[in-house]
Amino acid sequence: MRLKGKVGIVTGSGSGIGRGIALAMAKEGANIAIVDINEEKAKSTLQEINQYTEGMLFIKDISKKEYIEEIISEVVGKFGKLDILVNNAHASKQALFKETTMELFDLSFNTGFYPTFYFMKAAYPELKKSKGKVINFASGAGISGQPTQASYAAAKEAIRGITRVAANEWGPEGINVNIIAPIALTEGVKQWRQSASELYEQMINNIPLRRLGDPEQDIGRTAVFLASDDSDYITGQTIMVDGGSIKIY
Structure with a gap:
């Protein structure tokens, strides 16, 4: 119970990596606010969270700045504090560099970079009180310059x-701010595996550990570590949770 008594917000936690993080943290004792645009999936995550601790539910489009301070205020109003902020939500579309438009940049920055920025600003007063932890998300797509990922890579590197x-x-002020750059077997990847099995196998063969990360056991447990007292002397770092695919220093 490394997070017992802690209060966290996890964006994009209705499914995938966000859901895995929310569950991993709840199982370690944290009360978690679920923030997602998909009501059905978010409610499912909340039901699971409530088996372990107490959750809150926000069905909000966080590309709209006005919702962010409202979420922070309601979480602190209910639980009295905020210890952990996980900025996981992000949407983007792939396109070749020469075909990338401002609309694609707007989608990526408005759902990923700007919500991360505004959540951090809004949460800062509470995180200063709690000496809290911020966990943001980057991607190997940005670090390595993955083809067709110009708008996504730009937003992730900006983060x-x-x-x-x-x-x-x-x-x-005692606030730790770190990044996870994951590779995970999410619902979307599972669907892609069925339609592009050869490409999927090529990807697996390029990962030294020969598998994709589990959203809860691999990515979620890393987030638990970064949210716990065990990571108090780590800040400003990009943690590659990608099976060894990319080595950075």
């Missing part, structure tokens, strides 16, 4: 940039 700045500025 890495502000994470390092916040780590430097907020470190003296």
Whole structure:
């Protein structure tokens, strides 16, 4: 129960990696606010959370800035504090670089970068009180420059940039700010595996550990570590939870 008594917000937690993180944290004792745009999936995650701790539910489009301060306020109003902020939500579409449009950049930045930025700003006063933890998300697509991922890679690398700045500025106040860059077997990847089995096998063969990460056991447990006291001397870092696919320093 490494997170017993802690309060966290996890965006994009109706499914996939966000759901895995929310469940892993709840099983370690944290009360979790679920934030997602898909009501059915978010309610399913909430039901599971409530088997272990107490959850809250927000069906909000966080590309709309006005909802973010409202979410922070309601979480603190209910639980009295905020210890953990996980900025996981992000939507994007693939396109060749020469075919990438401003609309694709707007989608990626408005659902990923800007919500991360605004959540961090809104949560800062509470995180300062609790000496809390921020966990943001990057991607190997940005680090390696994956083809067809220009808008996604740009937003993810921008998130890495502000994470390092916040780590430097907020470190003296006891706030840790880190990044997870994952590869995970999400619902979308499972569907893709069925339609592109050969490409899927090629991807697996390029991962030294020869498998994709489990959203809860691999990605979620890493998030638990970064949210716990065990990571108190780690900040500003990108943690590659990708089976060894990318080695950075």
